[in-house]
Amino acid sequence: MALQPDALMPSHRVPPDIAPWLLIAALAAGAFFVMASPSTWLTLTIAGLAMGLMLFIIASGLTLVFGLMDVLNFGHGVFIATGAFVATTVLGPAGFGAPGSWLLAPEPALQILAVLAAMVLAMVLTGALGFLFERVIVRPVYGQHLKQILITMGGMIVVEELIKSIWGAQAIALPLPECLRGVYLLGDAAIERFRLFAVLIGLGVLLALSQLLSRTKIGLLVRAGVQDREMVESLGYPVRRLFVAVFVAGSALAGLGGALWGLYQQTITAQIGAQVNVLIFIVIIMGGLGSVTGSLLAALLVGLMANYTGFLAPKIALFSNIGLMVAVLSWRPQGLRALASSR
Amino acid sequence: MRKLAFLSNDPPKSRLLAALLAAVVAALALAPLLFPGAKALAVAAKILVFVLLVASYDLLLGYTGIVSFAHTMFFGIGAYGIAIACTVLGPSWSAIGLGLMAALTTSALLALLIGLLSLRVRAIFFAMVTLAVASATQTLASQLSAWTGGEDGLNFRVPIELSAGYRWLETPLPGLGFSVPADGRLLAYWGLFAVVSASFLILLRVVNSPFGRVLQAIRENAFRAEAIGFRTTLYRTQAVVIAALFATLAGALLALWLRYNGPDTSLSFELMLDILLMVVIGGMGTMYGAWLGSALFLLAQNYLQTALASLGQPLADLVGLLVGSDANRILVGVLSWSVELLSPQRWLLWLGILFVLSVYYFPSGIVGRLR
Numbered sequence: 001m002a003l004q005p006d007a008l009m010p011s012h013r014v015p016p017d018i019a020p021w022l023l024i025a026a027l028a029a030g031a032f033f034v035m036a037s038p039s040t041w042l043t044l045t046i047a048g049l050a051m052g053l054m055l056f057i058i059a060s061g062l063t064l065v066f067g068l069m070d071v072l073n074f075g076h077g078v079f080i081a082t083g084a085f086v087a088t089t090v091l092g093p094a095g096f097g098a099p100g101s102w103l104l105a106p107e108p109a110l111q112i113l114a115v116l117a118a119m120v121l122a123m124v125l126t127g128a129l130g131f132l133f134e135r136v137i138v139r140p141v142y143g144q145h146l147k148q149i150l151i152t153m154g155g156m157i158v159v160e161e162l163i164k165s166i167w168g169a170q171a172i173a174l175p176l177p178e179c180l181r182g183v184y185l186l187g188d189a190a191i192e193r194f195r196l197f198a199v200l201i202g203l204g205v206l207l208a209l210s211q212l213l214s215r216t217k218i219g220l221l222v223r224a225g226v227q228d229r230e231m232v233e234s235l236g237y238p239v240r241r242l243f244v245a246v247f248v249a250g251s252a253l254a255g256l257g258g259a260l261w262g263l264y265q266q267t268i269t270a271q272i273g274a275q276v277n278v279l280i281f282i283v284i285i286m287g288g289l290g291s292v293t294g295s296l297l298a299a300l301l302v303g304l305m306a307n308y309t310g311f312l313a314p315k316i317a318l319f320s321n322i323g324l325m326v327a328v329l330s331w332r333p334q335g336l337r338a339l340a341s342s343r
Numbered sequence: 344m345r346k347l348a349f350l351s352n353d354p355p356k357s358r359l360l361a362a363l364l365a366a367v368v369a370a371l372a373l374a375p376l377l378f379p380g381a382k383a384l385a386v387a388a389k390i391l392v393f394v395l396l397v398a399s400y401d402l403l404l405g406y407t408g409i410v411s412f413a414h415t416m417f418f419g420i421g422a423y424g425i426a427i428a429c430t431v432l433g434p435s436w437s438a439i440g441l442g443l444m445a446a447l448t449t450s451a452l453l454a455l456l457i458g459l460l461s462l463r464v465r466a467i468f469f470a471m472v473t474l475a476v477a478s479a480t481q482t483l484a485s486q487l488s489a490w491t492g493g494e495d496g497l498n499f500r501v502p503i504e505l506s507a508g509y510r511w512l513e514t515p516l517p518g519l520g521f522s523v524p525a526d527g528r529l530l531a532y533w534g535l536f537a538v539v540s541a542s543f544l545i546l547l548r549v550v551n552s553p554f555g556r557v558l559q560a561i562r563e564n565a566f567r568a569e570a571i572g573f574r575t576t577l578y579r580t581q582a583v584v585i586a587a588l589f590a591t592l593a594g595a596l597l598a599l600w601l602r603y604n605g606p607d608t609s610l611s612f613e614l615m616l617d618i619l620l621m622v623v624i625g626g627m628g629t630m631y632g633a634w635l636g637s638a639l640f641l642l643a644q645n646y647l648q649t650a651l652a653s654l655g656q657p658l659a660d661l662v663g664l665l666v667g668s669d670a671n672r673i674l675v676g677v678l679s680w681s682v683e684l685l686s687p688q689r690w691l692l693w694l695g696i697l698f699v700l701s702v703y704y705f706p707s708g709i710v711g712r713l714r
Contacts, residue, residue, distance in 0.1 A: 072467060140703060147702055149410045149470050150619065154699040157616060161692035165683045274612070278478045281471035289465075315486055318479040325475075326460055333464045 020297045020336045027301060031308040039188035044307045050195035052303025053202025058257035059283045059295045060209060061250020067226035067290025069243045071138055074149055075156035077273025079251045082129055083122040083258025084268045085167050088174050090118035103177050111177035122259040123252040130251025134244055164270045171269045174262045198260050222246060226290050282321050286328045288335025297336050349544060351551040355631055360713040367634050372536055375529055376518040388532055390641050391539045392597045397621045398546050398633035399589035405628030406550050407582040408562030412615055413473035416480045417450045417587040419610035421594025426497040426604035427490055434500040446591050454587035458580035481610050496605020505531040535596055542589055547630050549585060558582055620694060623701050626708025635709050648687050655685030
């Protein structure tokens with residue numbers, strides 16, 4: 001990897017890497033000219049951004065887990081599914097969806113509060129599940145890629161079946177509260193309220209995560225660990241414990257993303273995790289394994305691409321994302337933001 | 344030891360294993376004469392198809408150390424190749440030949456493309472890329488319903504020589520306490536057996552060739568293999584293409600045997616899981632594991648599922664009794680949950696647990712244990 005400051009050379013500033021951002025802008029601009037309908041374009045772009053930010057919330061934990069300990073968790077999808085199903089219970093008739101409870105109250109504030117409570121509970125439970133998953137499934141196979149892929153895949157099947165045994169195999173409806181239904185009209189463009197809500201939550205997570213990673217000591221250690229784990233270990237920091245924390249946090253974020261995704265889809269099946277997993281893998285490969293910024297860029301690209309092609313040519317929507325990944329990888333084989341530590 | 348050239352000088356090495364293998368192969372070869380009934384023959388034919396599928400996957404997983412989730416995609420391409428050709432062109436041998444050729448070409452090109460693109464960067468990408476491509480293909484297959492019949496799949500007819508109405512001997516063959524009519528189904532079964540056995544021996548030859556040694560070197564230490572001077576990407580891609588071709592052949596055989604193909608029979612993700620489990624149970628990197636793994640797994644799947652159901656029945660009865668009475672509600676809840684866990688619909692749960700446990704404790708599988 002180039003750009004290592006050399007002690008004998010005068011240091012120079014590395015220009016910021018804006019090419020991937022330009023790619024996103026180019027994609028949006030291209031879609032604008034193809035569609036030739038500003039209002040449709042605006043609707044789809046907001047939808048794409050919302051989807052992209054949801055994907056980012058889910059993918060950020062996975063990519064950090066890989067960067068820090070070289071662990072590729074194929075079972076990340078179970079946290080998505082668990083988060084979504086916990087949300088159905090919290091917002092269902094046994095929880096806040098009961099007659100007279102918050103979700104059905106006339107005040108929008110209470111409705112939002114119910115949704116937020118569902119998200120927090122989803123995060124807490126998936127975080128706990130993540131802790132267990134790390135202990136039981138991932139820990140015994142550190143450093144063995146082949147077994148990791150097989151075992152985490154097996155773990156995903158087991159948890160998916162457990163979800164089916166608790167919540168049933170049928171699709172479950174996840175109702176949105178009154179105040180998040182419907183659209184805002186901006187000129188001719190209809191913008192779904194929930195998508196704006198998802199964008200807000202996504203930006204909040206993005207802000208919190210970037211502050212945590214760039215301003216705190218833990219964030220510094222995580223970033224350093226991703227760059228060079230052995231060096232951080234030899235300086236006396238417990239990378240293993242840090243990794244467990246990152247794994248739990250990543251699982252909780254996936255649970256949050258799952259709850260959002262479930263509200264976005266409005267119906268949930270146990271396979272939701274596996275479906276989103278495919279998009280997440282595209283995101284983290286495209287972003288560069290281990291890079292949080294890269295996964296943000298890639299998630300936005302995938303979200304926009306999925307919505308544009310879903311409108312223009314629905315049959316090839318999933319292939320368009322694979323095509324996008326192929327194109328990006330032939331441009332930057334290590335992903336949009338490569339990490340020096342790639343072993 | 345005597346040289347065993349037809350086994351590529353890679354014999355089972357243990358008496359017990361050799362005896363087991365011989366028993367399985369003999370039972371499969373003589374299955375129509377040993378076991379009466381259509382179900383037994385259907386299970387035996389499925390075992391044969393999966394022997395080929397699992398052996399070709401073992402070339403990837405066991406010998407090269409690559410995890411692919413697109414093996415069912417190639418399997419499905421083979422099955423759809425035959426199904427579409429026989430539907431469009433009618434039941435003739437030339438249609439089968441054309442369909443097989445088209446399927447093999449498609450698979451080879453696709454495998455080459457996926458391999459070159461994802462193995463170039465990091466081998467671990469391959470697992471993720473294949474997962475994405477396979478799920479996209481699955482969606483595509485059900486959407487292109489004009490060609491593939493969508494979710495319903497395709498029912499088609501096969502050449503007369505392979506159908507039940509054809510007699511190649513006037514007198515029925517003597518079975519074990521029953522007689523078997525010498526019809527085209529029997530011919531189809533033995534044809535299947537012959538193709539699978541021959542393909543297996545070819546695969547055994549491949550893994551024991553110098554090429555196969557390089558694959559194993561890559562599995563053990565890719566960096567070192569590269570340093571010695573082998574172009575690992577090229578070798579890995581070749582392994583992917585060979586495995587894809589044999590998977591396609593297996594898919595074609597399945598379609599010919601069933602005279603039907605749909606997304607659930609040849610493309611579903613659960614099938615992929617079954618293959619993984621068979622490879623792990625049989626033993627990764629052994630080839631012979633394919634026979635034992637498929638036989639054991641499919642027998643369990645077809646005959647043990649009913650046992651699981653009968654295990655859950657007394658519990659279900661108990662819950663039925665308790666629900667009416669004023670028993671502890673938590674107890675009833677826990678009991679009815681365990682009924683749910685034991686029901687045949689949750690078969691995949693036990694499969695998953697079995698899979699995780701066997702990867703932990705028996706990574707070398709039955710064959711590895713016995714050797």
